[in-house]
Amino acid sequence: MTDKVNLLVIGEGGREFAIAKKLRESASVDHVYCAPGNVGMPSVGVEPVAIAENDFAGLIKFAKDHDIKWTFVGPEDCLVDGIVDDFHAAGLKIFGPDARAAQLEGSKDYALNFMNNYGVPTAKHASYRDQTAILEHVDQFGYPVVIKENGLAGGKGVVIAQDHDATVRTIKEMFASGQARIVLEECLSGPEYSMFVVISNGHYRILPMAQDHKRAYDGDRGPNTGGMGSYSPLPQLSTADRQRMIDEVVKPTVDGLVKGEYHYHGVLYIGLMLTADGPKVIEYNVRLGDPETQVVLPRLDTDLYQLVDAAINDQPLPTISETTEASFGVVLASKGYPQKPIHGQKLGSFPESSEVEIDYANVTGTVSHLRGAGGRLLMVLAQAETLQEAHDRVYAYLEKLNQPECFYRHDIGAKAGL
Secondary structure, X not given: OOOOEEEEEEEOOHHHHHHHHHHHOOOOEEEEEEEEOOOOHHHHOOEEOOOOOOOHHHHHHHHHHOOEEEEEXXXXXXXXXXXXXXXXXXXXXXXXXXXXXXXXXXXXXXXXXXXXXXXOOEOOEEEEOOHHHHHHOOOOOOOOEEEEEOOXXXXXXXXXXXXXXXXXXXXXXXXXXXXXXXEEEEOOOOOEEEEEEEEXXXXXXXXXXXXXXXXXXXXXXXEEOOOOEEEEOOOOOOHHHHHHHHHHHHHHHHHHHHHOOOOOEEEXXXXXXXXXXXXXXXXXXXXXXXXHHHHHHHHEOOOHHHHHHHHHOOOOOOOOOEOOOEEEEEEEEEOOOOOOOOOOOEEEXXXXXXXXXXXXXXXXXXXXXXXXXXXXXEEEEEEEOOHHHHHHHHHHHHHOOOOOOEEOOOOOOHHHOO
16 A cells, blocks of 8 residues: 655635545545644644745745645635746646636636637626726626626625716726726626536546525625635536536636646636526636535545546546535624624634534634634534535524624525525
8 A cells, every 4th residue: 555645735714624624534645734724624633834825935845844745725816926836846746727827817807818719608898907998988888787806806806886876986996996907797697606627737527516605695785705605516507507517618618728728737616607698607716716615525525635636647537426415504704794804803612513514714712712813714514415404404503603793694505495
């Protein structure tokens, strides 16, 4: 039998918690480190490492010193800033796209140009560097209209403006805040879905699909967030519609990556809307999404280590096998999120339960004496035979909590009839 390997995950949130936890399950893996990680990770056998995500030199030194077989990058910022390029230059294996390919998330304009070049369906759009020019054309898409910050915004740089005055106000605020380019898009209509594709230089596998809930409050009201909850599978998505997504979106996207010589090794998240005219891409992310990762990975029967290892080494990718169980999760967020989340509130401890699991994110202290340290604090999730059962377990747990300085959505899964 070959020796077990050591792995490094980069990041500190709920996404990285879920990735590290899943890798830790593999019989091939000895030790999983996470830099910088969070205080909840030791509860699932993962060791946090006090190295910042953007300290590439420190991370490279750690990987060399600790015989890390390969590194899995969680956050988009690191990818856009070129962590993959630096690791490759140091002779180290790492899972994620290089800085050029990461522009598919780093720049909305870049991604839209990619879609145009390779025939990937998306919304009608235009981008502007000049405030005067964009204000002359604000009415061309009708209302509501989607206004996007061009760069990284943690899932929060999107505004759907309902009328002319709101559009003008939003555009002026974005430019005043330092945005160099703003994208306008027609507002598509239809259900949204999250598709995660593991890509190895033109070869790919599709992970279990999920549906995210971006708005802060019940009824899809309030500002966009990084995500307030998710579930998988999707009973409302037909096999035929899923196949259309693969044929009309995934295949031309992967073909475009090959034709454009991106040599893409990593995960590509495709945010899709199923419109009356078929599936259209809302956005690309060049990594796993949060909070969908927390519900997708528990449904993956395929060994995540074996899948990633094959992708990194350009070996045949194993077939994706999904569990029959449903997975459901709800985010507990700090009061004021996403605009001005409070920090430092006492959370105490969260009771252990055989019914649910907790994926920790923006918390500090110890698991028995936690404090809030950001917007989305943790996710409460459950796996069960049915979505309804998983849904009921999560909400039964949340309803017993006494966390007055936190909030969560009460309607995650409504589009699945829950």
